[in-house]
Amino acid sequence: MKRFIGFIRKEFYHIFRDKRSLFILFGMPIAQILLFGFAITNEINNVDIAILDHSNDVETQKIINKIKSSPYFKIENQIHNEKDIEAEFKKGKIKAVLIFEPNFSKNLVTKKVATLQTVTDATEPNVASTIANYTTALIQNYQLQKKQYNNQIKVQVQSRMFYNPELKSVFNFVPGVMTIILMLVSAMMTSISITREKELGTMEILLVSPIKPFQVIIGKVFPYIFLSIINAIIILILGFFVFGMPINGSLFLLLFESILFIISALSLGILISTISDSQQTAMMLSLMGLMLPVILLSGFIFPIKSMPIPMQLISNIIPAKWFIIIIKAIMLKGVSIQYIWKETLILIGMTVFFITLSIKKYKIRLE
Amino acid sequence: MEKEKIIAVQNLTKKFGDFTAVKNISFDVYKGEIFGFLGANGAGKTTAMKMLIGISNPTSGKATVAGFDVKEKAEMVKKNIGYMSQKFSLYDDLTIKENIQFFGGIYGLSRTEIKSKTESLVKELQLETIINSLVGSLPLGWKQKLSFSVALLHEPKIVFLDEPTGGVDPITRRQFWEMIYSQAYKGTTIFVTTHYMDEAEYCDRVSIMVDGKIEALDTPKNLKKHFKVDSMNEVFLKLARNVE
Numbered sequence: 005m006k007r008f009i010g011f012i013r014k015e016f017y018h019i020f021r022d023k024r025s026l027f028i029l030f031g032m033p034i035a036q037i038l039l040f041g042f043a044i045t046n047e048i049n050n051v052d053i054a055i056l057d058h059s060n061d062v063e064t065q066k067i068i069n070k071i072k073s074s075p076y077f078k079i080e081n082q083i084h085n086e087k088d089i090e091a092e093f094k095k096g097k098i099k100a101v102l103i104f105e106p107n108f109s110k111n112l113v114t115k116k117v118a119t120l121q122t123v124t125d126a127t128e129p130n131v132a133s134t135i136a137n138y139t140t141a142l143i144q145n146y147q148l149q150k151k152q153y154n155n156q157i158k159v160q161v162q163s164r165m166f167y168n169p170e171l172k173s174v175f176n177f178v179p180g181v182m183t184i185i186l187m188l189v190s191a192m193m194t195s196i197s198i199t200r201e202k203e204l205g206t207m208e209i210l211l212v213s214p215i216k217p218f219q220v221i222i223g224k225v226f227p228y229i230f231l232s233i234i235n236a237i238i239i240l241i242l243g244f245f246v247f248g249m250p251i252n253g254s255l256f257l258l259l260f261e262s263i264l265f266i267i268s269a270l271s272l273g274i275l276i277s278t279i280s281d282s283q284q285t286a287m288m289l290s291l292m293g294l295m296l297p298v299i300l301l302s303g304f305i306f307p308i309k310s311m312p313i314p315m316q317l318i319s320n321i322i323p324a325k326w327f328i329i330i331i332k333a334i335m336l337k338g339v340s341i342q343y344i345w346k347e348t349l350i351l352i353g354m355t356v357f358f359i360t361l362s363i364k365k366y367k368i369r370l371e
Numbered sequence: 372m373e374k375e376k377i378i379a380v381q382n383l384t385k386k387f388g389d390f391t392a393v394k395n396i397s398f399d400v401y402k403g404e405i406f407g408f409l410g411a412n413g414a415g416k417t418t419a420m421k422m423l424i425g426i427s428n429p430t431s432g433k434a435t436v437a438g439f440d441v442k443e444k445a446e447m448v449k450k451n452i453g454y455m456s457q458k459f460s461l462y463d464d465l466t467i468k469e470n471i472q473f474f475g476g477i478y479g480l481s482r483t484e485i486k487s488k489t490e491s492l493v494k495e496l497q498l499e500t501i502i503n504s505l506v507g508s509l510p511l512g513w514k515q516k517l518s519f520s521v522a523l524l525h526e527p528k529i530v531f532l533d534e535p536t537g538g539v540d541p542i543t544r545r546q547f548w549e550m551i552y553s554q555a556y557k558g559t560t561i562f563v564t565t566h567y568m569d570e571a572e573y574c575d576r577v578s579i580m581v582d583g584k585i586e587a588l589d590t591p592k593n594l595k596k597h598f599k600v601d602s603m604n605e606v607f608l609k610l611a612r613n614v615e
Contacts, residue, residue: 006476007476007477007479010472010476010477011473012479013473014465016465017465018464018465021420021464107501116375118522135403204458204460204462204463205457205458205460206427206460206461206462208455209454209460209474211426212426212449212452213449213477213478214478214479215477345412
């Protein structure tokens with residue numbers, strides 16, 4: 005036990021004396037969560053649009069006022085010619101143009117149909133489609149109000165967004181970033197710190213000493229479990245206080261699942277360290293082999309449901325996918341273990357598998 | 372007086388797939404001697420040594436180190452040997468004191484033992500003033516001496532030195548060999564690999580490995596006489612040429 009404590013103390017010296025690892029450990033989580041939270045967002049606010057009103061009558065004015073009063077759009081200017089649309093887009097300030105057909109009010113009364121066209125600058129496809137959705141929603145809302153005055157029979161579709169009524173992207177990013185950070189810190193940092201000992205030749209010295217190989221590994225991994233838990237807590241605190249990310253479920257369960265995920269990431273880190281001889285290889289392997297799948301296939305950024313079937317199948321072997329499902333369920337839906345035991349079991353199974361595999365691999369290398 | 376065998380190797384062989392790195396070697400090392408283990412790069416001396424220090428399993432054959440079988444009692448072997456690699460593997464980002472504490476700790480020394488060892492070691496190497504500096508800031512020669520002393524912390528019966536003088540200047544090499552001598556005088560057996568042939572002259576006995584086999588084993592004096600040459604360098608060249 006005393007050996008073990010000495011070993012861990014040494015490991016902390018390494019970490020706290022290396023500015024780079026300190027930065028990756030603590031600077032990056034905070035930077036990432038703030039970046040994702042503030043800068044990278046799917047919501048739109050105050051988008052500059054232009055109006056091309058061919059009819060200029062009561063109804064179009066009503067709609068324009070409605071748009072003006074919404075927080076999403078800012079009417080930058082009125083244009084009077086179809087030709088000006090492209091010119092405005094080229095200037096770059098305006099993201100969309102709303103075009104009312106001539107005789108808008110009249111058509112609405114006589115033909116019961118009037119056309120409003122939304123032209124968007126789709127060089128930024130996400131923004132463009134969001135704008136299109138928002139305008140559609142605004143117009144529908146306007147129609148509803150109109151129908152009420154006319155006292156006609158109406159079928160009203162009301163959507164309610166459960167768990168995230170405002171569709172805040174932060175609710176998606178906090179769990180996602182937490183997953184990435186835990187994966188990065190746990191897997192990359194451990195694999196680098198183990199391969200560093202190999203590179204420096206100190207691993208050989210440790211293996212020649214009476215300390216057992218598995219003690220070496222546990223000694224190397226333990227500080228990172230501890231630091232990763234601290235990281236998880238920092239991210240949760242930031243998410244909660246800065247972005248209003250709710251934690252509806254049990255905090256204890258959330259921490260338990262996080263520790264489980266951390267251990268599975270650590271065992272992946274050990275696995276990587278057994279197959280790489282240099283710190284660079286370990287880093288590249290962690291980045292390419294772990295980070296990319298986590299970002300692309302975990303459902304964090306791209307919804308798994310809309311992937312082709314082979315990709316969906318591959319996503320099942322990514323621990324991060326299950327972890328994201330679990331923590332979202334705990335934080336947003338406030339569920340208890342009985343709703344996520346399946347995912348938890350999968351995560352436990354993966355962890356056991358990776359640990360067994362890395363111990364096996366580690367032994368082979370010793371031969 | 373019958374000399375006490377501290378390392379006994381019989382028909383030791385190591386194969387990696389089809390390649391046989393160590394072919395059926397046998398030799399003994401006696402207590403308190405400085406045993407030189409020579410060979411060109413790739414002759415198999417590192418592989419042979421790895422089997423003796425318990426981090427590589429022999430394919431066949433038998434070896435006992437400090438009275439323990441390397442295959443069955445690797446743990447006991449490890450407790451009784453010290454090891455210093457050619458990289459002088461200390462932690463650069465730990466201070467001299469922390470390195471001593473750490474390595475003392477993993478060899479199971481008590482806190483008071485570590486404390487007294489640290490004091491005597493630092494005094495002997497005259498490192499008192501810089502005990503709290505990082506090892507990374509030390510010149511190579513000092514690292515080497517420190518590394519040797521750290522390998523001796525737990526008072527092992529045998530010390531294995533894997534090319535301990537690589538990359539250091541002649542004066543430091545000389546000083547290092549003085550340290551080796553004084554340690555051997557205290558009764559510690561020294562097992563040293565080197566490719567500096569002048570260093571081979573300092574050894575009590577020398578074995579020369581060529582192509583996985585031990586081609587010669589005797590005192591440097593007898594070897595030179597046997598091959599009718601003046602230096603170990605020529606002995607080595609003659610042996611290597613005969614095989615090719």
